[in-house]
Amino acid sequence: MKGRLVQHLFSCFDFSGRRRLEAMRPRLYRLAYAWCHDASLADDLAQETLAKALGRSEQLRDEATLEGWLFAILNNCWRDHLRARREYVDVEELDELVFAHDESPERLYAKRQSTLRVRDAIAALPLAQRQVITLVDIEECSYAQVAQVLDVPVGTVMSRLSRARQALKKDLARDSLHDGRAHERPQLRRVK
Protein backbone atom coordinates (compact mmCIF):
# COMPACT_ATOMS: atom_id res chain seq x y z
CA MET A 1 0.00 0.00 0.00
CA LYS A 2 2.73 2.37 1.04
CA GLY A 3 4.79 1.25 -1.93
CA ARG A 4 1.95 2.06 -4.29
CA LEU A 5 1.47 5.47 -2.76
CA VAL A 6 5.14 6.27 -3.15
CA GLN A 7 5.04 5.02 -6.71
CA HIS A 8 1.99 7.13 -7.43
CA LEU A 9 3.62 10.24 -5.97
CA PHE A 10 6.73 9.45 -7.92
CA SER A 11 4.79 9.16 -11.15
CA CYS A 12 3.01 12.45 -10.43
CA PHE A 13 6.33 14.22 -10.16
CA ASP A 14 7.90 12.50 -13.12
CA PHE A 15 7.77 15.52 -15.37
CA SER A 16 9.49 13.98 -18.35
CA GLY A 17 6.94 11.16 -18.25
CA ARG A 18 4.19 13.73 -18.12
CA ARG A 19 5.61 15.58 -21.07
CA ARG A 20 5.82 12.38 -23.07
CA LEU A 21 2.20 11.62 -22.29
CA GLU A 22 1.12 15.17 -23.07
CA ALA A 23 2.89 14.95 -26.42
CA MET A 24 0.58 12.06 -27.32
CA ARG A 25 -2.55 14.15 -26.74
CA PRO A 26 -3.06 15.31 -30.35
CA ARG A 27 -2.76 11.75 -31.63
CA LEU A 28 -5.17 10.41 -29.03
CA TYR A 29 -7.56 13.21 -29.90
CA ARG A 30 -7.37 12.44 -33.61
CA LEU A 31 -7.89 8.72 -33.09
CA ALA A 32 -10.79 9.31 -30.69
CA TYR A 33 -12.28 11.74 -33.19
CA ALA A 34 -12.06 9.13 -35.92
CA TRP A 35 -13.97 6.73 -33.68
CA CYS A 36 -16.69 9.06 -32.36
CA HIS A 37 -16.73 12.03 -34.80
CA ASP A 38 -17.45 14.45 -31.96
CA ALA A 39 -14.82 17.07 -31.05
CA SER A 40 -15.70 17.58 -27.39
CA LEU A 41 -16.18 13.88 -26.72
CA ALA A 42 -12.87 13.13 -28.44
CA ASP A 43 -11.19 15.74 -26.26
CA ASP A 44 -12.75 14.24 -23.12
CA LEU A 45 -11.65 10.76 -24.12
CA ALA A 46 -8.08 11.93 -24.76
CA GLN A 47 -8.04 13.71 -21.38
CA GLU A 48 -9.45 10.70 -19.56
CA THR A 49 -6.92 8.41 -21.24
CA LEU A 50 -4.00 10.62 -20.19
CA ALA A 51 -5.32 10.91 -16.64
CA LYS A 52 -5.68 7.13 -16.36
CA ALA A 53 -2.25 6.63 -17.90
CA LEU A 54 -0.66 8.94 -15.33
CA GLY A 55 -2.30 7.05 -12.52
CA ARG A 56 -1.21 3.70 -13.85
CA SER A 57 2.22 4.51 -15.17
CA GLU A 58 3.68 1.68 -13.10
CA GLN A 59 1.88 -0.71 -15.49
CA LEU A 60 3.95 0.46 -18.38
CA ARG A 61 6.97 -1.84 -18.37
CA ASP A 62 8.52 -0.94 -21.66
CA GLU A 63 8.72 2.61 -23.00
CA ALA A 64 8.59 1.34 -26.56
CA THR A 65 5.03 0.14 -26.07
CA LEU A 66 3.73 3.54 -24.85
CA GLU A 67 1.60 4.14 -27.95
CA GLY A 68 -0.15 0.78 -27.94
CA TRP A 69 -0.69 1.01 -24.20
CA LEU A 70 -2.32 4.45 -24.54
CA PHE A 71 -4.47 3.33 -27.46
CA ALA A 72 -5.68 0.36 -25.39
CA ILE A 73 -6.62 2.71 -22.53
CA LEU A 74 -8.40 4.97 -25.02
CA ASN A 75 -10.30 1.95 -26.30
CA ASN A 76 -11.43 1.14 -22.75
CA CYS A 77 -12.49 4.74 -22.06
CA TRP A 78 -14.50 4.78 -25.28
CA ARG A 79 -16.21 1.52 -24.43
CA ASP A 80 -16.97 2.73 -20.90
CA HIS A 81 -18.46 5.85 -22.38
CA LEU A 82 -20.69 3.88 -24.76
CA ARG A 83 -21.79 1.56 -21.99
CA ALA A 84 -22.64 4.47 -19.70
CA ARG A 85 -24.53 6.31 -22.38
CA ARG A 86 -26.60 3.44 -23.61
CA GLU A 87 -27.92 0.44 -21.87
CA TYR A 88 -25.55 -1.80 -23.74
CA VAL A 89 -23.86 -4.40 -21.63
CA ASP A 90 -22.75 -6.86 -24.23
CA VAL A 91 -19.37 -5.81 -25.56
CA GLU A 92 -19.88 -7.94 -28.66
CA GLU A 93 -22.81 -5.74 -29.52
CA LEU A 94 -20.71 -2.61 -29.19
CA ASP A 95 -18.64 -3.82 -32.08
CA GLU A 96 -21.64 -3.55 -34.35
CA LEU A 97 -22.61 -0.07 -33.28
CA VAL A 98 -23.08 2.38 -36.13
CA PHE A 99 -23.09 6.16 -35.85
CA ALA A 100 -24.40 8.72 -38.26
CA HIS A 101 -24.70 12.50 -38.46
CA ASP A 102 -27.62 14.88 -38.72
CA GLU A 103 -28.22 15.99 -42.27
CA SER A 104 -28.37 19.72 -42.86
CA PRO A 105 -28.14 21.75 -46.09
CA GLU A 106 -24.73 22.90 -45.00
CA ARG A 107 -23.57 19.33 -44.40
CA LEU A 108 -25.07 18.13 -47.63
CA TYR A 109 -23.14 20.77 -49.49
CA ALA A 110 -19.95 20.08 -47.59
CA LYS A 111 -20.35 16.37 -48.20
CA ARG A 112 -19.26 16.86 -51.73
CA GLN A 113 -15.89 17.68 -50.32
CA SER A 114 -13.83 14.59 -50.05
CA THR A 115 -12.75 14.89 -46.44
CA LEU A 116 -16.20 15.01 -44.92
CA ARG A 117 -17.41 12.41 -47.36
CA VAL A 118 -14.72 9.98 -46.22
CA ARG A 119 -15.40 10.74 -42.56
CA ASP A 120 -19.06 9.98 -43.12
CA ALA A 121 -18.21 6.69 -44.76
CA ILE A 122 -15.97 5.80 -41.82
CA ALA A 123 -18.64 6.88 -39.34
CA ALA A 124 -21.02 4.48 -41.05
CA LEU A 125 -18.74 1.50 -40.43
CA PRO A 126 -19.47 -0.78 -37.49
CA LEU A 127 -17.33 0.31 -34.55
CA ALA A 128 -15.05 -2.72 -34.60
CA GLN A 129 -14.15 -2.15 -38.24
CA ARG A 130 -13.82 1.61 -37.73
CA GLN A 131 -11.32 1.10 -34.94
CA VAL A 132 -9.18 -1.30 -36.94
CA ILE A 133 -9.02 0.80 -40.11
CA THR A 134 -8.26 4.04 -38.24
CA LEU A 135 -5.49 2.40 -36.19
CA VAL A 136 -3.92 0.95 -39.34
CA ASP A 137 -4.34 3.92 -41.69
CA ILE A 138 -4.17 6.95 -39.40
CA GLU A 139 -1.83 5.69 -36.71
CA GLU A 140 0.02 3.29 -39.01
CA CYS A 141 -0.08 0.55 -36.38
CA SER A 142 1.04 -2.94 -37.36
CA TYR A 143 -1.58 -5.70 -37.31
CA ALA A 144 0.06 -7.15 -34.18
CA GLN A 145 -0.19 -3.79 -32.42
CA VAL A 146 -3.85 -3.41 -33.35
CA ALA A 147 -4.54 -6.91 -32.06
CA GLN A 148 -2.95 -5.96 -28.76
CA VAL A 149 -4.74 -2.61 -28.45
CA LEU A 150 -8.17 -4.09 -29.14
CA ASP A 151 -7.42 -7.40 -27.45
CA VAL A 152 -8.45 -9.56 -30.42
CA PRO A 153 -6.52 -12.11 -32.54
CA VAL A 154 -4.50 -10.89 -35.54
CA GLY A 155 -6.79 -12.90 -37.84
CA THR A 156 -9.74 -10.88 -36.58
CA VAL A 157 -7.84 -7.66 -37.26
CA MET A 158 -7.24 -8.78 -40.83
CA SER A 159 -10.81 -9.81 -41.52
CA ARG A 160 -12.23 -6.63 -39.98
CA LEU A 161 -9.83 -4.54 -42.01
CA SER A 162 -10.81 -6.39 -45.13
CA ARG A 163 -14.52 -5.85 -44.48
CA ALA A 164 -13.96 -2.20 -43.57
CA ARG A 165 -12.10 -1.49 -46.81
CA GLN A 166 -14.70 -3.33 -48.87
CA ALA A 167 -17.48 -1.29 -47.28
CA LEU A 168 -15.62 2.00 -47.68
CA LYS A 169 -14.89 1.29 -51.32
CA LYS A 170 -18.52 0.53 -51.95
CA ASP A 171 -19.74 3.54 -50.03
CA LEU A 172 -17.36 5.98 -51.70
CA ALA A 173 -18.01 4.53 -55.15
CA ARG A 174 -21.66 5.41 -54.72
CA ASP A 175 -20.60 9.06 -54.88
CA SER A 176 -19.60 8.91 -58.46
CA LEU A 177 -22.99 7.38 -59.28
CA HIS A 178 -25.17 9.77 -57.33
CA ASP A 179 -22.95 12.82 -57.21
CA GLY A 180 -22.88 13.15 -53.48
CA ARG A 181 -26.59 12.80 -52.88
CA ALA A 182 -27.12 12.03 -49.20
CA HIS A 183 -28.24 8.57 -48.27
CA GLU A 184 -30.78 8.20 -45.55
CA ARG A 185 -29.41 7.08 -42.24
CA PRO A 186 -30.98 6.99 -38.84
CA GLN A 187 -29.29 8.88 -36.01
CA LEU A 188 -27.96 5.88 -34.17
CA ARG A 189 -28.71 2.31 -34.88
CA ARG A 190 -27.56 -1.17 -34.17
CA VAL A 191 -26.84 -3.58 -36.94
CA LYS A 192 -27.00 -7.27 -36.28
Next chain:
Amino acid sequence: MNGPGMNGTASDEFLNAFLDGELTADESEHALRLLDADSEFRGKACEVRGLKDRVKGAYADLPPMPARGGTSLPRPGWWQALAASVLLVVGVSCGWLAHDQSGKKAATERLAGLPEGYQPVTLAGKVDPNKIVLHLDNNDPTRLTAVLDLAEQLLARRGEKGHVEIVVNSYGLNLLRQETSPYRERIGQMASRHRNLDFVACGQSVARLNKEGVLVDLLPQVHVVRSAISEILDRMQQGWVYVKV
Protein backbone atom coordinates in the same frame (compact mmCIF):
# COMPACT_ATOMS: atom_id res chain seq x y z
CA MET B 1 -0.02 -15.13 -44.89
CA ASN B 2 -2.11 -16.77 -47.60
CA GLY B 3 -0.64 -15.81 -50.90
CA PRO B 4 -2.43 -15.82 -54.19
CA GLY B 5 -3.98 -19.15 -55.18
CA MET B 6 -3.30 -21.26 -58.23
CA ASN B 7 -5.66 -19.24 -60.37
CA GLY B 8 -3.53 -16.16 -59.74
CA THR B 9 -6.08 -14.09 -57.87
CA ALA B 10 -4.75 -12.67 -54.64
CA SER B 11 -6.97 -12.53 -51.57
CA ASP B 12 -8.03 -9.19 -50.12
CA GLU B 13 -6.09 -10.06 -46.99
CA PHE B 14 -2.92 -10.60 -49.01
CA LEU B 15 -3.41 -7.30 -50.84
CA ASN B 16 -4.10 -5.43 -47.61
CA ALA B 17 -1.09 -6.95 -45.88
CA PHE B 18 1.06 -5.96 -48.86
CA LEU B 19 -0.05 -2.34 -48.77
CA ASP B 20 0.12 -2.19 -44.97
CA GLY B 21 3.72 -3.43 -45.03
CA GLU B 22 2.89 -6.70 -43.26
CA LEU B 23 4.36 -9.16 -45.74
CA THR B 24 7.71 -10.90 -45.41
CA ALA B 25 10.43 -10.00 -47.91
CA ASP B 26 9.60 -13.03 -50.09
CA GLU B 27 5.90 -12.32 -50.06
CA SER B 28 6.49 -8.66 -50.92
CA GLU B 29 8.65 -9.62 -53.81
CA HIS B 30 5.93 -11.89 -55.06
CA ALA B 31 3.38 -9.09 -54.70
CA LEU B 32 5.61 -6.67 -56.60
CA ARG B 33 5.85 -9.22 -59.42
CA LEU B 34 2.07 -9.55 -59.40
CA LEU B 35 1.77 -5.77 -59.70
CA ASP B 36 3.53 -5.97 -63.00
CA ALA B 37 1.92 -9.13 -64.31
CA ASP B 38 -1.66 -8.99 -63.06
CA SER B 39 -3.72 -5.98 -64.08
CA GLU B 40 -6.55 -6.91 -61.71
CA PHE B 41 -4.16 -7.00 -58.76
CA ARG B 42 -2.68 -3.70 -59.90
CA GLY B 43 -6.10 -2.07 -60.10
CA LYS B 44 -7.06 -3.30 -56.65
CA ALA B 45 -3.72 -2.23 -55.20
CA CYS B 46 -4.28 1.26 -56.54
CA GLU B 47 -7.74 1.34 -55.07
CA VAL B 48 -6.63 0.28 -51.59
CA ARG B 49 -3.64 2.56 -51.71
CA GLY B 50 -5.90 5.51 -52.57
CA LEU B 51 -8.31 4.48 -49.84
CA LYS B 52 -5.54 4.44 -47.24
CA ASP B 53 -4.51 7.95 -48.24
CA ARG B 54 -8.09 9.17 -48.11
CA VAL B 55 -8.71 7.72 -44.64
CA LYS B 56 -5.56 9.32 -43.31
CA GLY B 57 -6.25 12.60 -45.12
CA ALA B 58 -9.78 12.79 -43.77
CA TYR B 59 -8.44 13.31 -40.25
CA ALA B 60 -5.51 15.60 -41.02
CA ASP B 61 -7.61 18.72 -40.51
CA LEU B 62 -9.73 18.31 -37.39
CA PRO B 63 -11.90 20.68 -35.41
CA PRO B 64 -9.47 22.22 -32.87
CA MET B 65 -9.23 20.61 -29.48
CA PRO B 66 -11.16 22.67 -26.96
CA ALA B 67 -8.50 24.78 -25.16
CA ARG B 68 -7.05 23.04 -22.15
CA GLY B 69 -4.32 24.58 -19.99
CA GLY B 70 -0.89 24.35 -21.54
CA THR B 71 -1.84 22.49 -24.70
CA SER B 72 -0.55 24.19 -27.79
CA LEU B 73 -2.37 23.56 -31.02
CA PRO B 74 -0.87 23.36 -34.46
CA ARG B 75 -1.65 26.33 -36.66
CA PRO B 76 -4.71 25.71 -38.82
CA GLY B 77 -2.84 26.80 -41.94
CA TRP B 78 -0.37 24.01 -41.49
CA TRP B 79 -3.09 21.40 -41.15
CA GLN B 80 -4.85 22.70 -44.24
CA ALA B 81 -1.66 22.50 -46.23
CA LEU B 82 -1.21 18.93 -45.08
CA ALA B 83 -4.77 18.03 -45.99
CA ALA B 84 -4.31 19.58 -49.42
CA SER B 85 -1.13 17.63 -50.01
CA VAL B 86 -2.85 14.40 -49.03
CA LEU B 87 -5.65 15.13 -51.48
CA LEU B 88 -3.04 15.72 -54.12
CA VAL B 89 -1.64 12.27 -53.44
CA VAL B 90 -5.12 10.84 -53.83
CA GLY B 91 -5.38 12.54 -57.19
CA VAL B 92 -2.08 11.09 -58.30
CA SER B 93 -2.93 7.60 -57.14
CA CYS B 94 -6.17 7.65 -59.07
CA GLY B 95 -4.13 8.24 -62.17
CA TRP B 96 -2.62 4.91 -61.32
CA LEU B 97 -5.70 3.15 -62.57
CA ALA B 98 -5.21 4.65 -65.98
CA HIS B 99 -2.24 2.40 -66.51
CA ASP B 100 -0.94 2.65 -70.01
CA GLN B 101 0.50 -0.65 -71.15
CA SER B 102 1.95 0.66 -74.40
CA GLY B 103 3.53 3.73 -72.77
CA LYS B 104 5.07 1.45 -70.20
CA LYS B 105 6.66 -0.83 -72.76
CA ALA B 106 8.26 2.09 -74.53
CA ALA B 107 9.55 3.51 -71.27
CA THR B 108 11.22 0.33 -70.12
CA GLU B 109 12.77 -0.21 -73.53
CA ARG B 110 14.29 3.21 -73.19
CA LEU B 111 15.84 2.35 -69.85
CA ALA B 112 19.40 3.03 -70.93
CA GLY B 113 22.29 1.58 -68.99
CA LEU B 114 20.40 -1.35 -67.50
CA PRO B 115 22.32 -4.58 -68.17
CA GLU B 116 20.68 -7.85 -69.24
CA GLY B 117 19.07 -9.87 -66.50
CA TYR B 118 17.30 -7.05 -64.73
CA GLN B 119 13.58 -6.54 -65.09
CA PRO B 120 12.39 -2.93 -65.01
CA VAL B 121 8.85 -2.56 -63.63
CA THR B 122 6.62 0.51 -63.90
CA LEU B 123 3.19 1.44 -62.66
CA ALA B 124 2.18 4.97 -63.46
CA GLY B 125 0.70 5.99 -66.79
CA LYS B 126 3.47 8.50 -67.20
CA VAL B 127 6.90 6.99 -66.71
CA ASP B 128 10.14 8.92 -66.37
CA PRO B 129 13.00 6.60 -67.42
CA ASN B 130 15.49 8.95 -65.78
CA LYS B 131 14.21 8.12 -62.32
CA ILE B 132 15.01 4.69 -61.03
CA VAL B 133 14.48 3.03 -57.68
CA LEU B 134 16.82 0.10 -57.00
CA HIS B 135 15.61 -2.38 -54.40
CA LEU B 136 17.93 -4.63 -52.40
CA ASP B 137 16.57 -7.03 -49.79
CA ASN B 138 19.37 -9.57 -49.39
CA ASN B 139 22.93 -9.80 -48.26
CA ASP B 140 24.46 -11.67 -51.19
CA PRO B 141 27.93 -10.04 -51.64
CA THR B 142 27.63 -10.00 -55.44
CA ARG B 143 24.35 -8.11 -55.19
CA LEU B 144 25.73 -5.60 -52.72
CA THR B 145 28.35 -4.79 -55.34
CA ALA B 146 25.86 -4.95 -58.18
CA VAL B 147 23.47 -2.40 -56.70
CA LEU B 148 26.25 0.18 -56.35
CA ASP B 149 27.65 -0.57 -59.83
CA LEU B 150 24.18 -0.33 -61.29
CA ALA B 151 23.49 3.00 -59.62
CA GLU B 152 26.73 4.42 -61.04
CA GLN B 153 26.07 3.11 -64.55
CA LEU B 154 22.53 4.44 -64.61
CA LEU B 155 23.60 7.84 -63.33
CA ALA B 156 26.52 8.02 -65.77
CA ARG B 157 24.11 7.56 -68.69
CA ARG B 158 21.75 10.24 -67.42
CA GLY B 159 23.90 13.00 -66.01
CA GLU B 160 22.13 15.79 -64.15
CA LYS B 161 18.62 14.77 -65.16
CA GLY B 162 18.96 11.30 -63.69
CA HIS B 163 17.85 10.34 -60.20
CA VAL B 164 18.55 7.02 -58.53
CA GLU B 165 17.31 5.86 -55.17
CA ILE B 166 18.69 2.73 -53.52
CA VAL B 167 16.08 1.32 -51.15
CA VAL B 168 17.14 -1.48 -48.81
CA ASN B 169 15.20 -3.64 -46.41
CA SER B 170 15.51 -7.00 -44.67
CA TYR B 171 19.07 -8.40 -45.03
CA GLY B 172 19.82 -5.74 -47.61
CA LEU B 173 20.12 -3.35 -44.69
CA ASN B 174 23.65 -4.71 -44.17
CA LEU B 175 24.81 -2.59 -47.08
CA LEU B 176 24.02 0.60 -45.20
CA ARG B 177 24.98 -0.34 -41.62
CA GLN B 178 28.21 0.96 -40.12
CA GLU B 179 29.09 -2.38 -38.59
CA THR B 180 28.29 -4.60 -41.60
CA SER B 181 28.79 -2.58 -44.77
CA PRO B 182 31.75 -3.66 -46.90
CA TYR B 183 31.42 -0.38 -48.83
CA ARG B 184 31.38 2.39 -46.25
CA GLU B 185 34.00 4.44 -48.09
CA ARG B 186 32.60 3.85 -51.54
CA ILE B 187 29.11 4.87 -50.44
CA GLY B 188 30.50 8.05 -48.90
CA GLN B 189 32.32 8.88 -52.14
CA MET B 190 29.30 8.09 -54.30
CA ALA B 191 27.05 10.26 -52.15
CA SER B 192 29.38 13.24 -52.36
CA ARG B 193 29.88 12.77 -56.11
CA HIS B 194 26.18 12.46 -57.00
CA ARG B 195 23.62 14.82 -55.57
CA ASN B 196 20.95 12.84 -57.39
CA LEU B 197 21.64 9.56 -55.59
CA ASP B 198 19.81 8.64 -52.39
CA PHE B 199 20.34 5.83 -49.93
CA VAL B 200 17.15 4.83 -48.17
CA ALA B 201 16.62 2.29 -45.38
CA CYS B 202 13.36 0.64 -44.35
CA GLY B 203 12.22 1.81 -40.90
CA GLN B 204 10.35 -1.44 -40.28
CA SER B 205 13.45 -3.54 -40.88
CA VAL B 206 15.44 -1.25 -38.57
CA ALA B 207 12.75 -1.52 -35.90
CA ARG B 208 12.68 -5.31 -36.25
CA LEU B 209 16.45 -5.56 -35.72
CA ASN B 210 16.28 -3.18 -32.76
CA LYS B 211 13.60 -5.36 -31.26
CA GLU B 212 15.87 -8.37 -31.62
CA GLY B 213 18.49 -6.48 -29.62
CA VAL B 214 20.66 -5.50 -32.60
CA LEU B 215 21.59 -1.83 -32.37
CA VAL B 216 21.41 -0.46 -35.91
CA ASP B 217 23.88 2.29 -36.71
CA LEU B 218 23.34 3.50 -40.26
CA LEU B 219 25.85 5.31 -42.46
CA PRO B 220 25.47 9.10 -42.33
CA GLN B 221 24.34 9.25 -45.98
CA VAL B 222 21.28 7.11 -45.30
CA HIS B 223 17.81 8.33 -44.55
CA VAL B 224 15.12 6.15 -43.07
CA VAL B 225 11.56 5.85 -44.35
CA ARG B 226 8.60 4.20 -42.63
CA SER B 227 8.61 1.18 -44.89
CA ALA B 228 10.52 0.17 -47.99
CA ILE B 229 7.41 -1.08 -49.70
CA SER B 230 5.49 2.17 -49.34
CA GLU B 231 8.54 4.11 -50.46
CA ILE B 232 8.81 1.94 -53.58
CA LEU B 233 5.10 2.22 -54.29
CA ASP B 234 5.21 6.00 -53.83
CA ARG B 235 8.07 6.26 -56.26
CA MET B 236 6.40 4.00 -58.81
CA GLN B 237 3.26 6.03 -58.48
CA GLN B 238 5.29 9.14 -59.27
CA GLY B 239 6.50 7.53 -62.47
CA TRP B 240 9.77 6.02 -61.32
CA VAL B 241 11.04 2.75 -62.76
CA TYR B 242 11.53 -0.07 -60.26
CA VAL B 243 14.41 -2.52 -60.55
CA LYS B 244 14.93 -5.39 -58.13
CA VAL B 245 18.62 -6.12 -57.72
